[in-house]
Amino acid sequence: xxxxxxxxxxxxxxxxxxxxxxxxxxxxxxxxxxxxxxxxxxxxxxxxxxxxxxxxxxxxxxxxxxxxxxxxxxxxxxxxxxxxxxxxxxxxxxxxxxxxxxxxxxxxxxxxxxxxxxxxxxxxxxxxxxxxxxxxxxxxxxxxxxxxxxxxxxxxxxxxxxxxxxxxxxxxxxxxxxxxxxxxxxxxxxxxxxxxxxxxxxxxxxxxxxxxxxxxxxxxxxxxxxxxxxxxxxxxxxxxxxxxxxxxxxxxxxxxxxxxxxxxxxxxxxxxxxxxxxxxxxxx
Ligand SMILES: Nc1ncnc2c1ncn2[C@@H]1O[C@H](COP(=O)(O)OP(=O)(O)OP(=O)(O)O)[C@@H](O)[C@H]1O
Numbered sequence: 001x002x003x004x005x006x007x008x009x010x011x012x013x014x015x016x017x018x019x020x021x022x023x024x025x026x027x028x029x030x031x032x033x034x035x036x037x038x039x040x041x042x043x044x045x046x047x048x049x050x051x052x053x054x055x056x057x058x059x060x061x062x063x064x065x066x067x068x069x070x071x072x073x074x075x076x077x078x079x080x081x082x083x084x085x086x087x088x089x090x091x092x093x094x095x096x097x098x099x100x101x102x103x104x105x106x107x108x109x110x111x112x113x114x115x116x117x118x119x120x121x122x123x124x125x126x127x128x129x130x131x132x133x134x135x136x137x138x139x140x141x142x143x144x145x146x147x148x149x150x151x152x153x154x155x156x157x158x159x160x161x162x163x164x165x166x167x168x169x170x171x172x173x174x175x176x177x178x179x180x181x182x183x184x185x186x187x188x189x190x191x192x193x194x195x196x197x198x199x200x201x202x203x204x205x206x207x208x209x210x211x212x213x214x215x216x217x218x219x220x221x222x223x224x225x226x227x228x229x230x231x232x233x234x235x236x237x238x239x240x241x242x243x244x245x246x247x248x249x250x251x252x253x254x255x256x257x258x259x260x261x262x263x264x265x266x267x268x269x270x271x272x273x274x275x276x277x278x279x280x281x282x283x284x
Contacts, residue, residue, distance in 0.1 A: 081157030
């Protein structure tokens with residue numbers, strides 16, 4: 001397991017924010033963290049990155065206990081990249097170029113390799129060359145998001161904690177970026193993804209961790225959650241992905257079970273089409 005938390009409690013000021021968090025996260029998977037606003041998702045990510053004080057409990061990284069006097073040994077988690085919920089919280093440089101070059105300079109890349117890597121990353125994220133001379137704060141909201149993810153990716157982490165990385169992105173950019181992150185995860189990396197976009201969560205997650213009022217309600221396989229334990233979503237104040245809602249409506253109308261073993265949109269639509277065709281009706 002890459003992360004193992006045992007009975008972690010976190011307070012901010014006098015308020016207890018995380019209650020008895022226990023979970024294990026394997027390497028190489030995509031884990032989404034979902035829950036209503038204020039349920040503790042960002043605080044959980046900050047805990048994993050050592051950005052908040054742990055009041056009690058144990059935190060193991062690769063089976064090594066790393067909490068010391070309520071803080072974590074951040075050198076132990078240097079391979080963990082963190083994309084902040086608010087990108088401006090992670091920008092410290094005066095230009096986009098410097099922001100992207102920083103991690104590469106720390107890796108002692110040559111000037112040429114830095115420039116080549118930056119060109120590649122601009123292409124990957126559909127960002128124009130002209131922004132390199134600008135301040136990160138002169139970018140649009142969507143461009144800032146892209147820069148935030150890009151600048152973490154250039155440091156070549158093995159694990160990325162992404163806090164609502166696609167908020168403020170147009171739908172096409174959102175799909176492209178999430179697909180890019182999926183591709184990166186499938187190369188053997190680990191993604192912990194906080195999002196309110198249930199269609200992305202259903203499309204890409206291996207497992208989903210559901211939070212409510214600072215506690216973990218459940219941590220299970222994404223398909224099991226969305227197709228068989230949808231009640232937990234409702235009870236936690238969330239709605240199911242649109243394609244799962246469609247499947248549920250078809251089942252209700254047809255009074256027939258739609259045979260499906262995946263919560264990915266294309267698989268659900270194919271199963272719904274098949275179920276409707278079987279009844280001799282046209283699927284529009
Ligand atoms: N710096 C802080 N000081 C005081 N309370 C805080 C602080 N940061 C978070 N909280 C409280 O902790 C709780 C959990 O916040 P957190 O940001 O982790 O929720 P979240 O699930 O990420 O919400 P959202 O989906 O709105 O981003 C909230 O009640 C919030 O008010």
